[in-house]
Amino acid sequence: MDLNFSADYRVFQEKARTFVSDNLPPDIRDKVRRGLNIQKDDLHRWQDVLAGQGWLAPAWPVEHGGTGWSLVERHIFQEELARGGAPQTSPFGVSMVGPVIYTFGDDTQKQHYLPRIANNIDWWCQGYSEPGAGSDLASLQTKAERDGEVYVINGQKTWTSYANYADMIFCLVRTSTKGKIQEGISFLLIDMKSPGIEIHPIRTVDGGAEVNSVFFTDVRVPVANLVGEENKGWTYAKFLLGHERGTVANSAASKQQVVKLKEIAGAERSGGRFLIDDPDFKRDIAEVEIALTALEYTDLRYLMASAKGQPVGAEVSMLKIRATEIQQRISELLMKALGYYANPYVPEALEEGWNEDPIGSDYAAALAPQYFNKRKTSIYGGSNEIQRNILAKMVLGL
Amino acid sequence: MDFSLSEEQQLLKDSVDRFVREEYSLDQRRNLVATDEGFSRENWSKMAELGWLGVAVPEAYGGIGGGAVEIMVMMEAFGEGLVVEPYMASIVLGGGLIAEGGDEAQKQAILPSLAEGKIMLAFGYAERQSRYDLFDVETKAEKDGAGYVLNGHKGVVFHAAVADKIIVSARTAGGSRDTNGITLFILDNNCTGLSRRDYPTVDGLRASELTLENVKVGSDAILGDVDRGFALLDTISQQGIAALAAESVGCMTVLLNTTNEYVKTRKQFGQPIGKFQVIQHRMADMFIACEEARSMSYLATLRLEDPDAGERARASAAAKVQIGKSLVYVSQQAVQLHGGMGMTDELNVGHYFKRLTMIDTMLGDQDYHLKRYAEM
Numbered sequence: 001m002d003l004n005f006s007a008d009y010r011v012f013q014e015k016a017r018t019f020v021s022d023n024l025p026p027d028i029r030d031k032v033r034r035g036l037n038i039q040k041d042d043l044h045r046w047q048d049v050l051a052g053q054g055w056l057a058p059a060w061p062v063e064h065g066g067t068g069w070s071l072v073e074r075h076i077f078q079e080e081l082a083r084g085g086a087p088q089t090s091p092f093g094v095s096m097v098g099p100v101i102y103t104f105g106d107d108t109q110k111q112h113y114l115p116r117i118a119n120n121i122d123w124w125c126q127g128y129s130e131p132g133a134g135s136d137l138a139s140l141q142t143k144a145e146r147d148g149e150v151y152v153i154n155g156q157k158t159w160t161s162y163a164n165y166a167d168m169i170f171c172l173v174r175t176s177t178k179g180k181i182q183e184g185i186s187f188l189l190i191d192m193k194s195p196g197i198e199i200h201p202i203r204t205v206d207g208g209a210e211v212n213s214v215f216f217t218d219v220r221v222p223v224a225n226l227v228g229e230e231n232k233g234w235t236y237a238k239f240l241l242g243h244e245r246g247t248v249a250n251s252a253a254s255k256q257q258v259v260k261l262k263e264i265a266g267a268e269r270s271g272g273r274f275l276i277d278d279p280d281f282k283r284d285i286a287e288v289e290i291a292l293t294a295l296e297y298t299d300l301r302y303l304m305a306s307a308k309g310q311p312v313g314a315e316v317s318m319l320k321i322r323a324t325e326i327q328q329r330i331s332e333l334l335m336k337a338l339g340y341y342a343n344p345y346v347p348e349a350l351e352e353g354w355n356e357d358p359i360g361s362d363y364a365a366a367l368a369p370q371y372f373n374k375r376k377t378s379i380y381g382g383s384n385e386i387q388r389n390i391l392a393k394m395v396l397g398l
Numbered sequence: 399m400d401f402s403l404s405e406e407q408q409l410l411k412d413s414v415d416r417f418v419r420e421e422y423s424l425d426q427r428r429n430l431v432a433t434d435e436g437f438s439r440e441n442w443s444k445m446a447e448l449g450w451l452g453v454a455v456p457e458a459y460g461g462i463g464g465g466a467v468e469i470m471v472m473m474e475a476f477g478e479g480l481v482v483e484p485y486m487a488s489i490v491l492g493g494g495l496i497a498e499g500g501d502e503a504q505k506q507a508i509l510p511s512l513a514e515g516k517i518m519l520a521f522g523y524a525e526r527q528s529r530y531d532l533f534d535v536e537t538k539a540e541k542d543g544a545g546y547v548l549n550g551h552k553g554v555v556f557h558a559a560v561a562d563k564i565i566v567s568a569r570t571a572g573g574s575r576d577t578n579g580i581t582l583f584i585l586d587n588n589c590t591g592l593s594r595r596d597y598p599t600v601d602g603l604r605a606s607e608l609t610l611e612n613v614k615v616g617s618d619a620i621l622g623d624v625d626r627g628f629a630l631l632d633t634i635s636q637q638g639i640a641a642l643a644a645e646s647v648g649c650m651t652v653l654l655n656t657t658n659e660y661v662k663t664r665k666q667f668g669q670p671i672g673k674f675q676v677i678q679h680r681m682a683d684m685f686i687a688c689e690e691a692r693s694m695s696y697l698a699t700l701r702l703e704d705p706d707a708g709e710r711a712r713a714s715a716a717a718k719v720q721i722g723k724s725l726v727y728v729s730q731q732a733v734q735l736h737g738g739m740g741m742t743d744e745l746n747v748g749h750y751f752k753r754l755t756m757i758d759t760m761l762g763d764q765d766y767h768l769k770r771y772a773e774m
Binding site: 203 | 730
């Protein structure tokens with residue numbers, strides 16, 4: 001056993017660190033640091049930088065535009081991105097639909113879509129949840145009916161993040177109502193400019209509108225856009241969920257939030273001293289930092305096991321549970337650090353170019369909305385209740 | 399011992415409940431929040447007519463002469479409706495300060511107009527560095543003939559924009575964190591040297607940052623005893639905490655009921671999600687949290703009259719700790735059990751979640767009061 005990465009990995013780490021510090025546009029770094037809203041243009045610029053280096057889709061096989069990095073190198077790269085203040089890249093193309101296409105798609109699909117994702121040309125979004133199909137995703141009702149060489153799509157998807165940014169959507173649709181519900185689902189790639197698609201933004205508690213409802217009315221999609229076999233979509237969706245959960249711990253990003261929490265606690269006054277010197281608050285920070293350390297090293301244990309080719313299964317559900325609980329707790333402490341100054345609602349302060357004096361401190365405006373927003377993390381991507389069911393059933397055999 | 403309401407109190411409750419039912423749908427509230435002042439002057443007049451603004455004002459000053467229980471009844475109903483009129487700022491805190499600390503002339507001048515809805519009050523007690531310590535006061539008031547000159551800053555003053563008079567704490571003696579040497583002053587909102595920066599709050603209310611630059615006041619502006627203002631601050635803080643506890647109980651009751659209905663009707667995996675044991679236990683814990691909060695709301699209210707200062711202080715701190723714990727659990731779980739819908743602006747859940755979250759910050763959060771309680 002050894003807690004340190006080998007010398008080769010430290011060289012790689014240095015290379016990744018230098019790359020981020022030399023190439024991440026300072027205005028974007030500043031926005032991330034201050035918790036300002038990241039616009040599509042910001043993300044696009046940064047993803048262009050990564051794509052230019054061939055590092056936008058590091059996990060992909062080399063022949064499709066990946067890096068050929070080992071699992072450990074990919075982990076180190078993720079960590080350096082967060083450490084350097086890079087915004088989270090859009091996961092829908094790179095981490096979600098991309099692996100489904102190179103694993104189950106046909107050659108035409110691979111040749112068309114994969115370079116467009118790896119080169120930051122197409123933006124994707126995910127059409128999974130429906131009003132009646134949340135945790136019970138397999139009960140989805142959006143219908144795809146065959147009409148010659150097209151499918152005709154009717155139905156509604158919801159909680160679709162960044163649908164308004166997207167060129168393409170990957171959708172689970174119902175192609176059969178016979179047999180088990182899981183066996184009538186297909187995986188379709190749909191152009192967002194298709195006639196009959198309507199996007200309705202959903203306003204959320206934090207004041208934002210990053211999620212949308214997407215309505216499909218007689219949308220015609222070429223049969224060539226079916227991934228794999230008809231009625232096998234559930235298999236691909238499960239593959240994708242497994243893929244997504246593997247990268248969910250993201251302890252590097254939470255570590256940056258803890259750094260920020262300490263900075264803020266070091267600036268806020270409490271009891272005639274700084275909040276960071278308040279024993280109770282110090283204890284709260286310590287507690288969440290320890291939980292985060294446990295998460296990080298669990299993630300690393302699973303990672304090293306995978307790197308040695310040992311199977312890691314449903315245990316990764318625990319990463320999703322703890323990662324989201326920790327993110328939520330940090331966001332709660334950040335808000336609590338403000339005292340009364342959690343109250344002012346100044347959404348303009350989260351936009352670029354706002355240069356009035358802040359109310360309270362310049363970091364204040366982002367924190368209560370962020371606490372409200374982070375409640376979504378224990379709901380999305382398979383709610384934490386569902387993740388616990390998976391652990392109970394798949395790992396513990398209950 | 400008796401936890402039931404008197405006949406008059408029950409009538410009051412029926413009438414406030416009816417107001418909330420009829421005037422405070424989520425859409426009606428949404429419209430009020432979007433107006434310039436963020437609430438309805440018409441509602442305010444109605445509250446005056448029904449005697450609610452003077453419910454705790456002595457009869458001699460044009461009020462009903464009720465007490466803390468009447469305020470509790472009002473605040474619980476206001477919590478259920480997420481009422482945005484400045485009742486807490488103007489009546490509970492502002493009116494409470496005048497009733498507790500005002501001299502005869504001040505009471506005569508202010509309380510009847512307050513009860514009639516002709517004037518509004520606000521109370522500035524927080525400062526940038528003070529966090530939740532009411533005695534941490536850097537705003538200075540220096541003697542100037544018979545009166546004083548005030549300089550400094552007051553932060554997050556709720557509903558200051560609509561207040562005719564703003565009561566502020568200022569330091570007349572001692573160091574910046576001494577309990578002695580604090581004096582309260584009643585300022586006219588339009589007085590020379592007072593400037594305001596107004597803003598909305600995350601839970602749909604309004605607040606302001608106040609800057610005081612050579613604000614000159616006469617001796618008639620002094621509320622209570624010079625240098626001995628902290629006792630008054632402490633008393634009003636306990637009254638405020640009792641009111642917030644009641645409001646939070648109203649909010650939590652709605653979240654409990656709404657969520658319970660939702661889990662009975664929302665179907666996944668072929669059955670209502672309320673049939674799953676994990677959801678049932680969560681609901682049971684939410685129920686427990688609500689019951690604990692209600693008990694502590696009653697305690698905080700009824701102990702206000704206790705002759706023993708220690709008992710009063712402990713009940714108030716304990717109530718703020720318990721409602722803080724309860725409201726975090728109930729509001730987070732209400733969102734969680736509603737799934738994505740709980741995150742939307744469309745449902746009421748998120749609005750109660752935000753208000754409850756901010757109630758925890760008011761007059762000291764649960765961590766602050768836990769520390770105080772432990773040291774009592």
